[in-house]
Amino acid sequence: MKRLQDRVAVISGAASGIGLASARRFADEGAVVVGVDLDTDAIEALAKDTGGAAITCDVSDEHAVETMFAQVVADHGRLDIAFNNAGISPPEDDSILTTGIEAWERVQRINLTSVYYCCKYAIPHMREQGKGSIINTASFVAVMGAATSQISYTASKGGVLAMTRELGVQFAREGIRVNALCPGPVNTPLLQELFAKDEERAQRRLVHLPMGRFAEASEIAAAAAFLASDDSSYMTASTFLVDGGLSGAYVTPL
Ligand code: NAD
Secondary structure (H helix, E strand, O other): OOOOOOOEEEEEOOOOHHHHHHHHHHHHOOOEEEEEEOOHHHHHHHHHHHOOEEEEOOOOOHHHHHHHHHHHHHHHOOOOEEEEOOOOOOOOOOOOOOOOHHHHHHHHHHHHHHHHHHHHHHHHHHHHHOOEEEEEEOOHHHOOOOOOOOHHHHHHHHHHHHHHHHHHHHOHHHOEEEEEEEEOOEOOHHHHHHHHHOHHHHHHHHOOOOOOOOEOHHHHHHHHHHHHOHHHOOOOOOEEEEOOOHHHOOOOOO
8 A cells, every 4th residue: 555655754753663663664655754763873774774764853852843844844845744653651650659750750741742842843834735644642541540650651641642632623624634643552672571571560461451462563553554644534633542452441351
């Protein structure tokens, strides 16, 4: 499928995980992918692979984000897709009882303020074109509670979800669609390492998943490609859950 032929797509967090899988998927579907990350080597290697471009940018830095989107439009003539996906979930962000203000603020800045900046500086370019698709990565934790808390992460993703909904509504008549992608737990190297060390922690989570497994990054990338493409032309302001049935489950199969 070439649903994204010649579309210019900015993907943040493109060096790893969901962003990397999405960069490959978008490029396979014909997009010109601009990978954005702090990891210059990884995004330059990706750009070589996909024939796209790489811009090193800290998405929690307002000036850097404004400059990055301006550069994309200067270099490629347009901006069709912004997949605002970079995020962190550091171990210092834990229960509210132990999480300090520094960890709280760092997570808010990188997970939520960055999405505010990316939308703020992508939307004006899309308004000029009268068309665009913005996808903000939230999470299943924006709609469900966990007793294994990462309090700032959860609050940041709730913020991403609410902001996305509002932007989707505000810009709906200008041809700009804004959707929140809410992945369930994804089989990333970090998660594998964590659960390989601690089978009980893995089981505590897996028991809630109707499918009995975590997602692969490529499965989340497929959903992102759908939201980026005109196949989702009647979708905006949505909470798009790709969670293996997690949020719909009460009792799961044995
Ligand atoms: P990952 O750690 O594999 O990749 C995140 C990327 O973001 C990294 O390459 C990192 O360098 C980059 N990044 C971090 N801070 C940045 C900054 N300030 N500026 C630019 N780039 C920065 O993570 P992932 O698992 O692929 O997660 C991607 C998104 O999906 C995140 O927003 C995460 O919260 C969300 N998510 C992940 C899961 C999961 O289980 N992995 C589940 C739900 C939601």
